[in-house]
Amino acid sequence: MKNIFCVDIGGSKLICGVLTPQGEIIETTRAEYSKDYTIDTITNLIFEGYQKLKGHDFCACGVAVPGLCDYESGKWLYSPFSGLGDIPIADIISNMTGLPTFADNDVNISAMAERYFGACRETDDFLWITVSNGIGGGLYLGGDIYRGQGLSAGEIGHFIVEENGRKCGCGNCGCLEAHASGASIAAIYDERASKNLAAKEIAELARGGDKTALAVWQEAGAYIGKAVAYAVNLLNINTIVLGGGAAEAFDLLEPSVTKSLARNLFIKANPDVKIVHSIPGRYAALMGCAALVINNQKEKDI
Numbered sequence: 001m002k003n004i005f006c007v008d009i010g011g012s013k014l015i016c017g018v019l020t021p022q023g024e025i026i027e028t029t030r031a032e033y034s035k036d037y038t039i040d041t042i043t044n045l046i047f048e049g050y051q052k053l054k055g056h057d058f059c060a061c062g063v064a065v066p067g068l069c070d071y072e073s074g075k076w077l078y079s080p081f082s083g084l085g086d087i088p089i090a091d092i093i094s095n096m097t098g099l100p101t102f103a104d105n106d107v108n109i110s111a112m113a114e115r116y117f118g119a120c121r122e123t124d125d126f127l128w129i130t131v132s133n134g135i136g137g138g139l140y141l142g143g144d145i146y147r148g149q150g151l152s153a154g155e156i157g158h159f160i161v162e163e164n165g166r167k168c169g170c171g172n173c174g175c176l177e178a179h180a181s182g183a184s185i186a187a188i189y190d191e192r193a194s195k196n197l198a199a200k201e202i203a204e205l206a207r208g209g210d211k212t213a214l215a216v217w218q219e220a221g222a223y224i225g226k227a228v229a230y231a232v233n234l235l236n237i238n239t240i241v242l243g244g245g246a247a248e249a250f251d252l253l254e255p256s257v258t259k260s261l262a263r264n265l266f267i268k269a270n271p272d273v274k275i276v277h278s279i280p281g282r283y284a285a286l287m288g289c290a291a292l293v294i295n296n297q298k299e300k301d302i
């Protein structure tokens with residue numbers, strides 16, 4: 001199998017990459033844009049990325065999009081960042097490059113990266129959680145992505161973990177996303193310490209002995225553990241993968257996730273639950289684009 005052209009469309013950046021079928025990253029290009037981007041912004045940057053990388057021999061293209069995606073038609077249905085919708089992104093890239101192209105939601109795609117190249121190669125049932133600006137979940141059940149009736153399965157970020165808690169972007173209060181996402185960690189630290197810092201900087205402070213910073217991370221971990229326990233009690237899965245930018249502070253989150261999980265879990269039914277850090281890490285969505293192509297290869301001749 002030849003190399004795979006991979007396109008990770010983020011909320012504010014676009015990464016194009018050349019990946020082998022084994023998930024190795026050979027070369028990447030990266031571009032940033034403002035949050036009010038248009039579809040022309042995206043297609044122009046993909047075209048530029050393809051022009052730079054097209055010297056490589058590609059067999060197909062995989063695309064990760066934020067928001068809702070119909071993986072069968074490759075249509076990007078809705079983006080929560082820009083409000084863009086109804087974009088036949090797979091067809092657009094296929095016409096541009098001549099490559100068979102597949103698209104799916106970025107969180108599902110990240111879970112695929114873990115399944116093909118990461119911590120879940122031997123695991124048929126697991127939950128992949130993106131802890132980033134928001135919180136999302138990708139669910140593998142019986143060795144396949146479980147998408148649900150409206151393609152929205154895995155929305156663990158909107159589990160209510162605190163009655164009358166913080167306001168969430170979805171309109172509810174007390175959602176996991178409102179208490180434990182990277183953006184929430186930054187907001188909570190700012191409220192307590194009057195310092196407007198990014199989650200990554202707050203993690204450095206916590207490691208350096210800042211008690212307020214450490215408490216904010218520990219509380220976020222406790223909420224994640226609570227939500228994970230609810231998911232495990234329902235699904236009886238034994239592996240939970242934490243990925244996304246804020247999960248780079250896995251060392252700060254893991255102790256309180258584990259403690260809270262033990263507190264909230266029906267332990268007799270779920271004695272062997274493991275919380276692990278994503279192996280593809282920050283490249284999960286990009287590597288998942290290669291996994292998406294391989295996943296489709298089973299069904300289509302490419």
Ligand SMILES: [Zn+2]
Nearest residue numbers: 158168170175
């Ligand atoms: Zn919510």
